[in-house]
Amino acid sequence: MIDIHTHILPGVDDGAANWNDALNMARAAVAEGITTMIATPHHANGRYHNTALEVVEHVRHMNEQFMAMGVPLTIQSGQEIRLHGDLLEAWLRKELLPLAGSSYILIELPSSGIPKEMLELIHELNVMNLKPIIAHPERNAEIVRYPDRLAQLIEIGAFAQVTTHSLLGDFGRRIEKTAWSLCRSGLIHIVSSDAHHVERRGFRLRETYDVIRERMGQPWENYFLNNAQRIMDDLPFESMPEEKPFPEGVVQRLRSYFRI
Numbered sequence: 001m002i003d004i005h006t007h008i009l010p011g012v013d014d015g016a017a018n019w020n021d022a023l024n025m026a027r028a029a030v031a032e033g034i035t036t037m038i039a040t041p042h043h044a045n046g047r048y049h050n051t052a053l054e055v056v057e058h059v060r061h062m063n064e065q066f067m068a069m070g071v072p073l074t075i076q077s078g079q080e081i082r083l084h085g086d087l088l089e090a091w092l093r094k095e096l097l098p099l100a101g102s103s104y105i106l107i108e109l110p111s112s113g114i115p116k117e118m119l120e121l122i123h124e125l126n127v128m129n130l131k132p133i134i135a136h137p138e139r140n141a142e143i144v145r146y147p148d149r150l151a152q153l154i155e156i157g158a159f160a161q162v163t164t165h166s167l168l169g170d171f172g173r174r175i176e177k178t179a180w181s182l183c184r185s186g187l188i189h190i191v192s193s194d195a196h197h198v199e200r201r202g203f204r205l206r207e208t209y210d211v212i213r214e215r216m217g218q219p220w221e222n223y224f225l226n227n228a229q230r231i232m233d234d235l236p237f238e239s240m241p242e243e244k245p246f247p248e249g250v251v252q253r254l255r256s257y258f259r260i
């Protein structure tokens with residue numbers, strides 16, 4: 001499996017605090033079946049900067065260490081870029097990194113709402129042949145209240161990544177419900193862990209794909225799995241499965257009927 005949003009680089013943000021933490025995360029990821037992950041430290045979120053050059057250097061070092069230690073995990077470079085007014089200029093100054101050298105970039109909205117400039121930014125990024133992926137929209141208060149606002153962003157050329165922990169209920173019932181409903185509405189293109197720490201906020205990627213298969217069906221699991229690969233290959237995302245996901249209420253009723 002490929003995990004496109006992680007905070008594994010040690011000591012650069014609120015993810016892995018040191019090399020030991022990073023190594024523990026890497027081992028946990030490998031145990032789940034993750035073979036490649038994109039390191040996406042916070043950028044320009046008011047606290048962390050992590051410029052492109054710094055991230056690339058950290059990633060190179062980490063891959064060397066893993067290879068020397070026999071850890072079968074490849075790290076690619078990326079950033080979780082907080083939306084800010086200087087973003088396009090920062091891209092031109094080469095301070096920003098796309099995901100794994102592709103044309104996809106990971107954008108984080110403020111948790112409270114969607115700034116007005118987001119619409120214009122998506123348009124500008126598209127003009128520059130970049131594909132913005134909105135990180136965990138299910139955790140944005142405005143999208144939780146008005147999911148149509150995400151639909152609007154998708155319609156004009158953005159994509160969206162849901163976090164495993166949201167789908168599994170780790171951030172509470174409301175975010176869990178929003179996460180599933182965005183998936184079912186076809187507003188989510190990619191699933192990822194946003195892992196920060198092996199115990200406090202690990203991966204749970206395999207587990208999440210299993211639940212997606214159970215609740216939405218195999219074609220949706222494949223869709224999300226394949227899209228992660230498509231980022232690595234810098235290809236457009238797949239078309240969404242034709243098959244409509246089975247409504248959750250029906251599954252629950254069947255489950256309680258059969259006591260499974």
Ligand SMILES: [Fe+2]
Pocket residue numbers: 005006007080135194
């Ligand atoms: Fe993140």
